[in-house]
Amino acid sequence: MRRRAWCRGLLASVVAVGAVLGLVSRPAAQTKEVVIGVLYPMTGPVAQVGIDSVNALKVALDIINTDMNINLPLGRGVGLPNLGGAKVRIVVVDHQGKPDIGLAEAERLITQEKVHALFGAYFSSVTNTASQVAERMGIPFLNAESSSPALTERGFKWFFRTSPHDGHFSVAMFDFMRDFEKKRGIKFKTVAILNEDTQFGADSAKVQDELAKKYGYEVVARIPFRTGTTSLDAEIGRLKTANADVVLPSLYTSDAILLTRTARNLDYNPKVIIAQNAGYTDPKFVAEMGKEAEGAITRAPFALDLAAKKPLIPVINDMFKKLSGGRDISDVPARAFTGFLTLADAINRARSTDPGAIQKALRETNIPADQLIMPWTAVKFDEKGQNAGVRAILQQLQGGSYHTVYPFELASKEPMYPLPAWSQRR
Amino acid sequence: MLTIPPPDVLVQGILSGILMGFVYALIAAGLSLIFGLMEIVNFAHGEFLMLAMYTTFWAYALFGLDPLVSVPLSAGVLFLVGWLTYRGIIRRILGGPMLAQIFATFGLAIFLRAGAQFLWTPDFRQVTRAWVQGPVRMLGVSVGLPQAVASVACLVAFGALYWFITRTETGVALEATAQDRQAAELMGINTERMFALGWGIGAACVGIAGAFLANFFYVFPHVGSLFALIAYVTVALGGFGSIPGSLVAGVIIGVIEVLGGLLIAPAFKYVAVFVLYLVVVLLRPQGLFGKF
Numbered sequence A: 001m002r003r004r005a006w007c008r009g010l011l012a013s014v015v016a017v018g019a020v021l022g023l024v025s026r027p028a029a030q031t032k033e034v035v036i037g038v039l040y041p042m043t044g045p046v047a048q049v050g051i052d053s054v055n056a057l058k059v060a061l062d063i064i065n066t067d068m069n070i071n072l073p074l075g076r077g078v079g080l081p082n083l084g085g086a087k088v089r090i091v092v093v094d095h096q097g098k099p100d101i102g103l104a105e106a107e108r109l110i111t112q113e114k115v116h117a118l119f120g121a122y123f124s125s126v127t128n129t130a131s132q133v134a135e136r137m138g139i140p141f142l143n144a145e146s147s148s149p150a151l152t153e154r155g156f157k158w159f160f161r162t163s164p165h166d167g168h169f170s171v172a173m174f175d176f177m178r179d180f181e182k183k184r185g186i187k188f189k190t191v192a193i194l195n196e197d198t199q200f201g202a203d204s205a206k207v208q209d210e211l212a213k214k215y216g217y218e219v220v221a222r223i224p225f226r227t228g229t230t231s232l233d234a235e236i237g238r239l240k241t242a243n244a245d246v247v248l249p250s251l252y253t254s255d256a257i258l259l260t261r262t263a264r265n266l267d268y269n270p271k272v273i274i275a276q277n278a279g280y281t282d283p284k285f286v287a288e289m290g291k292e293a294e295g296a297i298t299r300a301p302f303a304l305d306l307a308a309k310k311p312l313i314p315v316i317n318d319m320f321k322k323l324s325g326g327r328d329i330s331d332v333p334a335r336a337f338t339g340f341l342t343l344a345d346a347i348n349r350a351r352s353t354d355p356g357a358i359q360k361a362l363r364e365t366n367i368p369a370d371q372l373i374m375p376w377t378a379v380k381f382d383e384k385g386q387n388a389g390v391r392a393i394l395q396q397l398q399g400g401s402y403h404t405v406y407p408f409e410l411a412s413k414e415p416m417y418p419l420p421a422w423s424q425r426r
Numbered sequence B: 001m002l003t004i005p006p007p008d009v010l011v012q013g014i015l016s017g018i019l020m021g022f023v024y025a026l027i028a029a030g031l032s033l034i035f036g037l038m039e040i041v042n043f044a045h046g047e048f049l050m051l052a053m054y055t056t057f058w059a060y061a062l063f064g065l066d067p068l069v070s071v072p073l074s075a076g077v078l079f080l081v082g083w084l085t086y087r088g089i090i091r092r093i094l095g096g097p098m099l100a101q102i103f104a105t106f107g108l109a110i111f112l113r114a115g116a117q118f119l120w121t122p123d124f125r126q127v128t129r130a131w132v133q134g135p136v137r138m139l140g141v142s143v144g145l146p147q148a149v150a151s152v153a154c155l156v157a158f159g160a161l162y163w164f165i166t167r168t169e170t171g172v173a174l175e176a177t178a179q180d181r182q183a184a185e186l187m188g189i190n191t192e193r194m195f196a197l198g199w200g201i202g203a204a205c206v207g208i209a210g211a212f213l214a215n216f217f218y219v220f221p222h223v224g225s226l227f228a229l230i231a232y233v234t235v236a237l238g239g240f241g242s243i244p245g246s247l248v249a250g251v252i253i254g255v256i257e258v259l260g261g262l263l264i265a266p267a268f269k270y271v272a273v274f275v276l277y278l279v280v281v282l283l284r285p286q287g288l289f290g291k292f
Helices: A002-021 A047-065 A099-111 A124-137 A149-153 A166-184 A199-215 A233-242 A253-265 A283-289 A312-324 A331-350 A355-363 B007-038 B045-063 B071-093 B098-120 B145-167 B169-179 B181-186 B191-213 B223-238 B243-264 B266-283
Strands: A033-040 A087-094 A117-120 A141-143 A159-161 A190-196 A218-225 A246-250 A272-275 A297-300 A393-398 A401-406 B135-138 B141-144
Touching: A033 A047, A033 A099, A033 A331, A047 A087, A047 A312, A047 A331, A087 A099, A099 A117, A099 A124, A117 A124, A117 A331, A124 A141, A124 A149, A124 A159, A124 A199, A141 A331, A149 A159, A149 A199, A166 A199, A166 A246, A166 A272, A166 A297, A166 A393, A166 A401, A190 A199, A190 A233, A199 A218, A199 A246, A218 A233, A218 B266, A233 A253, A233 B007, A233 B243, A233 B266, A253 A283, A253 B141, A253 B145, A297 A401, A312 A331, A331 A355, B007 B045, B007 B141, B007 B145, B007 B169, B007 B191, B007 B223, B007 B243, B045 B071, B045 B098, B045 B191, B045 B223, B071 B098, B071 B191, B098 B223, B135 B145, B141 B145, B145 B169, B145 B191, B145 B243, B169 B181, B169 B191, B181 B191, B223 B243, B223 B266, B243 B266
Parallel strands: A033 A087, A033 A117, A117 A141, A141 A159, A190 A218, A190 A246, A246 A272, A272 A297
Antiparallel strands: A297 A393, A393 A401, B135 B141
């Protein structure tokens, strides 16, 4: 047993030494260059999301730093025209999904790398700690994809979020349930909430719980569980016991795969599943589990089938595919792309890399819908730093791929209801 | 606090707990074997499991081999990995300080994990069209056929391991080496070979478990760490170095995990496992079947 205790202590010191080594500074940024510190999980269970997002940023950098003639902010001309054509450069750091590392890295980016703004960090929990550093040091922090509603409720002055948060998303889910009931003349009475236990899942579940009460649905089960568990048998058992009309999962990829497989094996088939994005929109999940998870609905801020209404989407997707080895751009990288252009556009309008000027320019941001690849009405920040022009859509897996089903006027397919029996899926 | 699920859900839970328990047990058996032999905790055990799952996955993705067919392949590859780990690393640090021994396998774990991510990307991979998939009805409830197959196979592998250790000459030599290295050497046993063999067999156990696991669980570079923690607890609960202990402990943990989740709350399931572990360690520090 002594050996084990030793190990734990030494493990901690190894991590500490690693963190110190990470602090070795590189030469300071040159003038006439705008440097943005980017925080993403580049290793660990969700590394692929970080890798995809960084590829999306590379597409954005290409658009900013070269003359492309695309109808996007900074799509024309080289670099940032208002800063004498200054090029934008990113410094990517890996926070491994750990809030403490995110905090240390944010500090390092600001003090050692002298970045002009911070960008990231996917995990709501890491965005939370990293943006605290930015707030303290007075550096703008743009977040493009963390969906915890609490992030823009902190009264921060340097924090801006282009993405919808789980409040917006969850409202869309409940709006859908209400509208769908009217449309089909049915009635949902009960919901079950299943969430993984990091900040993303926990906050999402909290909002859904509140909304369910507001919309008049009874929450018959609220099931948080440890993410990356080896089995979901007990959780499925709980869901079976509760037997809710609608199941609302908030899960990352690994848990979404396990949930789908376990539900099939234990023969659990709810009538409606409405997922809080994340794992359900991972391209790998869609490619490999798409058929098995047939009928699952997810909220999304982005969909490739919006291309008919958004001609920019295929253009960006082609650029993205060249960097990603053929993967389509998905929701998270599309949001990263949009957020990054928003930040670069603000720095350009600020005509300076002075943090105060960038902050002011961000507040005045107003990017119209036709310059966005997202289905939003605009990018425009409210006094809390939240983009007020967001709009969420719901998509459903039909025939192995996602199709927009809500709002009904943007829909490309009718919602499938109820979900097909397991024996009828392939 | 206590939720009483309908009887069929309860039966289903206990059954799937037992099935998963057999898989946990085989993973733990490999760890226990190595520990019993030379009192070294293999911190790369989870990563061995990850390698086994990737072996199975790649055999499927590149050559179309079903996981059931590639079980011997996975076991063989992992035997080699275990053997080489002993020859290349462990043997050299046996005389070194205890910390070096701990860090060697710990470093190996990080190396393997990072290497897997570098070579194979952090994507979640799956065997999508396995021969055995979907549900099967047992005792009137539905459980996963791949889980059922995996648990039966793990049980068979377990029996084979036990038979090998207790009934064959090599197995007895292995046991003798574990008990007293010097005495075994005086009896003419090549302990060096026994150690390497122990590592090989220990890793091969994970090779078999990993192949069956890949049939229903996703594969990614960190997958080993999910199971490794449970394996360490299983070994400690069953008793360090005790092979039958691993089996009993694996099943106990599998069932407690599901029951804790079903009756109290899913967030509680690992609490239940670790409380049980703490109680056993307090009352019987050597574990349920430990000898020392």
